[in-house]
Amino acid sequence: MMPTVIQIPSPVDPSAEGATPDRASEPAVSMAKAIQLRGFSAWYSAHQVLSAVDLDIAANRVCALIGPSGCGKSTLLRWMNRMNDTILGARASGSLHLHGLQVLSPDLDVVDLRRRVGMVFQKPNPFPKSIFDNVAFGPRLHRQYGRTDLEELVEQSLRSSALWTEVKDRLHRSALGLSGGQQQRLCIARAIAVDPEVLLMDEPCSALDPRSTASIEELIRELRETYTIVIVTHNMQQASRVSDTTAFFDEGRLIETGETDEVFTAPRERRTEDYVSGRFG
Amino acid sequence: MSAGRAIPIARRLRHDRMLLIACLSATTLAVAVLSALLISVFIQGLSSLDWHFLSSYASRKAANAGILAPLMGTLWVCAICGLIAVPLGVATALYLEEYAPRTRLRSLVQLNIANLSGVPSIVYGILGLAAFARCFGAISTDDPWTLGSPDSLFFLQLPFGRGVLAGGLTLALVVLPIMIIAAQEALRTVPKSLRHAALALGSTRWQVVWKVTLPAALPTMMTGAILSMSRAIGEAAPLLVIGGVLLLFSVPENLMSDFTVLPLQIYNWAGRPQDDFHKIAAGAIIVQLVLLLLFNSVALFIRHKLQRPLQ
Amino acid sequence: MTAIAARAAAELAQRGRVRGVAFRRFYERLLHFGLLGLTLLSVLTTVAIIVVLVKESGGFFFMEGSEVTFVSFFTGTVWSPLLGAKPQYGVLPLVGGTVLVTSIAGLFALPIGLLTAVFLSEYASPRTRMLLKAILEVLAGIPTVVYGFFALTFITPYLLQPLSDRFGTYNAMGAGIAVGIMILPIVCSLSEDALRGVPQSLRDGAYALGSTKFDVTARVVVPAGLSGIVAAFLLALTRAIGETMIVALAAGGLAQLTANPAEQVQTMTAYMVQIFLGDAPANGIEYRSSYAVAMTLFAITFVMTWTGALVLKRYREEYE
Structure with missing residues (x-):
C-alpha cells in the first residue's frame, strides 16, 4: 500500500541530512515485513542521542531494546512511529524502513504510519472515557463502522489483550476505574483495535506491580504471532523472558545484537556482558 | 478485522486545517479588538491631555474640565483598599493553607470564598453602604460620633458616611476574595520539602511561616496583589453606590471626605450626549490606563528585585 | 578532625x-x-x-401600602416603578434584559475564548503564547467602564449602525458585545488552564493511534478538560450577569421584555444604578425595589458560582 502523499512539517531536513533515500542506492529490504535501519542517527537539538545504527528486526518476532538510561533506545522507538515529531528540535538522518514504508521521508503520511504501528507507553494512559470508547477510539478515527461491527471489534481487541472477561460487564464505565495492570492491557487493546502491523512498547511494565507485569509478559508472548513487537525495557529478566532477539545500546551506539539466548549467555562484547550480568547500568 | 468504510484522509486533513483556521481567526479577532479599543480611545482622547486637564476640577464646559478630584480620589481609595485587602488576604490564605485542618468546615470556607469572588461588585456596594456608611443604622447618620475636627487630617466619625474610608473598605471587600485565592496559590507553590526542613530543625509553625514559607511565596504573592489592585483601580459600580457621581471641587483631606474616582468620572462624561465630553472621557481613560500600566510595572519591578536572591 | x-x-x-x-x-x-x-x-x-x-x-x-407580592414580583412582565400613577414591579423585564445581554456576550466570548485557548495550548510556540497571554492580561486589566465607552463610541456607531439603521444609540447588541470582550480573557485563560491540565500522555496516546491534530484536540483534549471549560464558562457568564458599568452606559434605560438585540433594554444592575444615582427618596418603595432586584441578582449569581465551583472541584479530583 502506498502512503498518500501529504505535506507535513517534518523535523528531518532532507537536503542537510540526506534523509530522503535514493531508492537505487538503498539496500533492498530483505523481508517484506520487517524493520531495517541503516546509518540511523538522531538528535535533540544539538545533542546527538543515536549515531549510525544498523539494525534488522524480523517480522512476527519480539525484539528487546536494552541498555542503560539515556542510551537512546526510547528515542529509537519513538522514531519508528514518528512520535518525535511532537518534540521541538528532534531530527534524524539515515534510513529507517518499516514494513515497506520509508519512515523518515518527509512525504510520509504520519497518520497512516501510526495506524500501522501501534504504541504502548510507560505509564498506562487510558483516555478519561469509557472502556468501550477507549478501544473504539482508534477505529472510529480511521473508518466508519456499523454498530455491531464496532462492538465485535472492541470485544475481539479486548479478548486479544486478555481483558475481556474482566471488563465485559462494565464496558461503559470509566476506564480510569481499572487497576494499573488492567489499564495497561486496555492500552494494548486500544492499540490492537486499529489493526496495526507493528507494536512498539516503551517499558510497558515499569509502572506495574509484579503480578500485572507477569500477565502483560504472557500477553506479549502470545501477540508475537500476529504482530512484530519492539519492546524497550530496563528489566533484563523481562528481556530474556519475552524476546526472541535483543539489541544492546550504550551511549547512542548499537553495541551488540542477536538471538536473545546468545546475547544473554554468550555475549560477544565485554560491555554487553557487564550490562546483562548487572555490573553496570 | 477491518470492517467498516475507510474515512478518506483528505477529509480528516480538511478538518485539521479548518480547526487551525478557526483558532487563528479567533486569536486574531481577540488581538484586533484590543487594538481597536486602544486606537479609538487614543484618537479621541489624546487632544484633551495636558497639564490643565490633570490639575483642574470638573466644569460645566468640557474644555475647562479636569480630573484632579477623581485622580486624587482614586489614589486615596486604592491606598486604603490595598492597606486593608492585602494583609487580610494574606492572613486568610495563611490560615487556610498552613493552619486549618483539612475538614469539611475548611472546604466550606473555601467554597464561600469562591462564591464571594463571583458576587457582582454592585452588591458589595450595597453591603458597604449599609455596613460602613451607615453602621447598619446602629448610630444615626445625622448625629455621628466624631473624633477630631473636620478640618484635620485625622478626623474620624462613626458611621463613616459616604467618604473615602467607606469607599476604600468597600473596595477591599470586592478584591479580598481575589487576593485570598492568589495568595493561596502562591503559598501552594512553595515546596513541602522546604517546610519539612524547617520543621525538622525544631521551628514552631509560625516560625516556619514567617521565615520560610512567606519569603518564598512573596514574589508570587506580589502578582496576586497587582491583580487585585488593578481590579480595584477600575471598579466603579460599588463606589457609585457608596458615593454617587459627584462633581467635586476639592481633593480629599481626610478619611471622611467626599470623593469621586476616575472610572466614575469617565462614566459621567461618557454618558453625556455631547462629543466634547466623550473626548475628555477618552482623555480620562488614557490617564486611567497609564496609571494602571505604571502600577503594574512598579509592582513587576519590585517582584523582580525580590525574586533575585532566591535564584 | x-x-x-x-x-x-x-x-x-x-x-x-x-x-x-x-x-x-x-x-x-x-x-x-x-x-x-x-x-x-x-x-x-x-x-x-x-x-x-x-x-x-x-x-x-x-411595606405598608405596598401591593407587591412575591408572585407578582417574580412573574410580572411590566417594570415601571417611576412611570405613571400606578407603578408596576414585575422583575421579568429586568431579568430578560440581563439574559439578553449575557446571551449576546456568551455567544461572542465563549466560542472565541475557547478557540483562542485551544490555539494557545495546542498550537502556539512558547514565545507566541507568552505574547498573547500578555495581551490577554492587558484586556483583563481594562476597567469595565472603558468597555462601556467603547460600545457607545465605537461598536454601536461604527460596527452596528452601518449594518442596520434599526440600532439606536443604546442597544442590547452593543452592550452585549462589549460585555463579551470583557469576559473574553476570563474564558480564555481559565479554559487554557483546563486544556493544559490535560496530561501530555493522553495526547501522545491519541497521536500514536494515528490521530490528526484535530482528532487529538476535539476527541481527547477538549473532552478531557470539559469540566474545567464548563466551569470557566460559568464563571465568565456570572461576571457578565453582574457587570454594571457597561450596561449602564450602553444598553439603555428602558425596561422591556424583548429578544431583539437592536432594542434598548435595562438590566438588573443598570436599574440599580439608576436608583442609586437618582433622587428617589431613601424610604420610598422605588428605592427599596432596588434591594429586591439586588437580592434576585445575588441569588442568580450565587447559584451559578456555586455550580461552577462544584464542577471545578470535580474536575480537579479527576486528575489528582
Whole structure:
C-alpha cells in the first residue's frame, strides 16, 4: 500500500541530512515485513542521542531494546512511529524502513504510519472515557463502522489483550476505574483495535506491580504471532523472558545484537556482558 | 478485522486545517479588538491631555474640565483598599493553607470564598453602604460620633458616611476574595520539602511561616496583589453606590471626605450626549490606563528585585 | 578532625539564651486564633450580604401600602416603578434584559475564548503564547467602564449602525458585545488552564493511534478538560450577569421584555444604578425595589458560582 502523499512539517531536513533515500542506492529490504535501519542517527537539538545504527528486526518476532538510561533506545522507538515529531528540535538522518514504508521521508503520511504501528507507553494512559470508547477510539478515527461491527471489534481487541472477561460487564464505565495492570492491557487493546502491523512498547511494565507485569509478559508472548513487537525495557529478566532477539545500546551506539539466548549467555562484547550480568547500568 | 468504510484522509486533513483556521481567526479577532479599543480611545482622547486637564476640577464646559478630584480620589481609595485587602488576604490564605485542618468546615470556607469572588461588585456596594456608611443604622447618620475636627487630617466619625474610608473598605471587600485565592496559590507553590526542613530543625509553625514559607511565596504573592489592585483601580459600580457621581471641587483631606474616582468620572462624561465630553472621557481613560500600566510595572519591578536572591 | 568540630559546635549551640516554652506556646496560640478570626471575616461578609439584602427587600415586600407580592414580583412582565400613577414591579423585564445581554456576550466570548485557548495550548510556540497571554492580561486589566465607552463610541456607531439603521444609540447588541470582550480573557485563560491540565500522555496516546491534530484536540483534549471549560464558562457568564458599568452606559434605560438585540433594554444592575444615582427618596418603595432586584441578582449569581465551583472541584479530583 502506498502512503498518500501529504505535506507535513517534518523535523528531518532532507537536503542537510540526506534523509530522503535514493531508492537505487538503498539496500533492498530483505523481508517484506520487517524493520531495517541503516546509518540511523538522531538528535535533540544539538545533542546527538543515536549515531549510525544498523539494525534488522524480523517480522512476527519480539525484539528487546536494552541498555542503560539515556542510551537512546526510547528515542529509537519513538522514531519508528514518528512520535518525535511532537518534540521541538528532534531530527534524524539515515534510513529507517518499516514494513515497506520509508519512515523518515518527509512525504510520509504520519497518520497512516501510526495506524500501522501501534504504541504502548510507560505509564498506562487510558483516555478519561469509557472502556468501550477507549478501544473504539482508534477505529472510529480511521473508518466508519456499523454498530455491531464496532462492538465485535472492541470485544475481539479486548479478548486479544486478555481483558475481556474482566471488563465485559462494565464496558461503559470509566476506564480510569481499572487497576494499573488492567489499564495497561486496555492500552494494548486500544492499540490492537486499529489493526496495526507493528507494536512498539516503551517499558510497558515499569509502572506495574509484579503480578500485572507477569500477565502483560504472557500477553506479549502470545501477540508475537500476529504482530512484530519492539519492546524497550530496563528489566533484563523481562528481556530474556519475552524476546526472541535483543539489541544492546550504550551511549547512542548499537553495541551488540542477536538471538536473545546468545546475547544473554554468550555475549560477544565485554560491555554487553557487564550490562546483562548487572555490573553496570 | 477491518470492517467498516475507510474515512478518506483528505477529509480528516480538511478538518485539521479548518480547526487551525478557526483558532487563528479567533486569536486574531481577540488581538484586533484590543487594538481597536486602544486606537479609538487614543484618537479621541489624546487632544484633551495636558497639564490643565490633570490639575483642574470638573466644569460645566468640557474644555475647562479636569480630573484632579477623581485622580486624587482614586489614589486615596486604592491606598486604603490595598492597606486593608492585602494583609487580610494574606492572613486568610495563611490560615487556610498552613493552619486549618483539612475538614469539611475548611472546604466550606473555601467554597464561600469562591462564591464571594463571583458576587457582582454592585452588591458589595450595597453591603458597604449599609455596613460602613451607615453602621447598619446602629448610630444615626445625622448625629455621628466624631473624633477630631473636620478640618484635620485625622478626623474620624462613626458611621463613616459616604467618604473615602467607606469607599476604600468597600473596595477591599470586592478584591479580598481575589487576593485570598492568589495568595493561596502562591503559598501552594512553595515546596513541602522546604517546610519539612524547617520543621525538622525544631521551628514552631509560625516560625516556619514567617521565615520560610512567606519569603518564598512573596514574589508570587506580589502578582496576586497587582491583580487585585488593578481590579480595584477600575471598579466603579460599588463606589457609585457608596458615593454617587459627584462633581467635586476639592481633593480629599481626610478619611471622611467626599470623593469621586476616575472610572466614575469617565462614566459621567461618557454618558453625556455631547462629543466634547466623550473626548475628555477618552482623555480620562488614557490617564486611567497609564496609571494602571505604571502600577503594574512598579509592582513587576519590585517582584523582580525580590525574586533575585532566591535564584 | 570532624569529631572535634562537632563537639565545638555542640558547645557553641548551648550558648544562646533559651526561649521560654510557655511564652512560645502562648504566642503560637495567639497567632493561630488571630488568623482564624481574620479568616472568618470572609464568612461574615457573606452573612452580612444576605442579612442586608433580606432585610431591605423585606421592607420592599412588606411595606405598608405596598401591593407587591412575591408572585407578582417574580412573574410580572411590566417594570415601571417611576412611570405613571400606578407603578408596576414585575422583575421579568429586568431579568430578560440581563439574559439578553449575557446571551449576546456568551455567544461572542465563549466560542472565541475557547478557540483562542485551544490555539494557545495546542498550537502556539512558547514565545507566541507568552505574547498573547500578555495581551490577554492587558484586556483583563481594562476597567469595565472603558468597555462601556467603547460600545457607545465605537461598536454601536461604527460596527452596528452601518449594518442596520434599526440600532439606536443604546442597544442590547452593543452592550452585549462589549460585555463579551470583557469576559473574553476570563474564558480564555481559565479554559487554557483546563486544556493544559490535560496530561501530555493522553495526547501522545491519541497521536500514536494515528490521530490528526484535530482528532487529538476535539476527541481527547477538549473532552478531557470539559469540566474545567464548563466551569470557566460559568464563571465568565456570572461576571457578565453582574457587570454594571457597561450596561449602564450602553444598553439603555428602558425596561422591556424583548429578544431583539437592536432594542434598548435595562438590566438588573443598570436599574440599580439608576436608583442609586437618582433622587428617589431613601424610604420610598422605588428605592427599596432596588434591594429586591439586588437580592434576585445575588441569588442568580450565587447559584451559578456555586455550580461552577462544584464542577471545578470535580474536575480537579479527576486528575489528582
